[in-house]
Amino acid sequence: DAGITQSPRYKITETGRQVTLMCHQTWSHSYMFWYRQDLGHGLRLIYYSAAADITDKGEVPDGYVVSRSKTENFPLTLESATRSQTSVYFCASSGQIWTEAFFGQGTRLTVV
Amino acid sequence: SQQGEEDPQALSIQEGENATMNCSYKTSINNLQWYRQNSGRGLVHLILIRSNEREKHSGRLRVTLDTSKKSSSLLITASRAADTASYFCAYNAGNMLTFGGGTRLMVKP
Numbered sequence: 516d517a518g519i520t521q522s523p524r525y526k527i528t529e530t531g532r533q534v535t536l537m538c539h540q541t542w543s544h545s546y547m548f549w550y551r552q553d554l555g556h557g558l559r560l561i562y563y564s565a566a567a568d569i570t571d572k573g574e575v576p577d578g579y580v581v582s583r584s585k586t587e588n589f590p591l592t593l594e595s596a597t598r599s600q601t602s603v604y605f606c607a608s609s610g611q612i613w614t615e616a617f618f619g620q621g622t623r624l625t626v627v
Numbered sequence: 628s629q630q631g632e633e634d635p636q637a638l639s640i641q642e643g644e645n646a647t648m649n650c651s652y653k654t655s656i657n658n659l660q661w662y663r664q665n666s667g668r669g670l671v672h673l674i675l676i677r678s679n680e681r682e683k684h685s686g687r688l689r690v691t692l693d694t695s696k697k698s699s700s701l702l703i704t705a706s707r708a709a710d711t712a713s714y715f716c717a718y719n720a721g722n723m724l725t726f727g728g729g730t731r732l733m734v735k736p
Binding site: 546548550555556557558559560563565571573574605607609612613614615616617618619620621 | 633657658660662667668669670671672675715717719722723724725726727728729
């Protein structure tokens, strides 16, 4: 399917476990972003990538790791999940710098 | 925090009325965008205004940008119940796309 897809849609994991959230886009967009959305904080940027093999920290990168070996994929890994990482995670992509971003449907992660 | 701020945080109006949401930001920007989010869904792009523009229209949407005050406003005219959603401003500073806290709009039929 064309577009941007996230998987899984819902995930429950235990504290201390590693978990990876997947993001895949079919447009060959250069830019990709990971956000977390929490009540009272809006969307906060975790990491972003301007191209394959180029990633940069956003506002709240601690506890997260990203990679981008292929243009279309941008996985987000929580190396040792904590309860404070319970959130809704959104992946987005954009074709060029300073253009509109397209969002996935989100992954609701609960860390127990 | 680098986030922008939106005002009001929540807004409730009757169908047919206009809704105005404001956004303030802290850095120099290249452009400012507005997005809509329906409950439980991803964000959808509404409109983009460049830093050298002052006003832009798209259907029932009107966006203004005042770079001297680092602020923007989104006006939705003749609102409909289907406009009920959260609205976010977002701005590009460098390669980052930073979002405001959002305004929850409820339009009552």
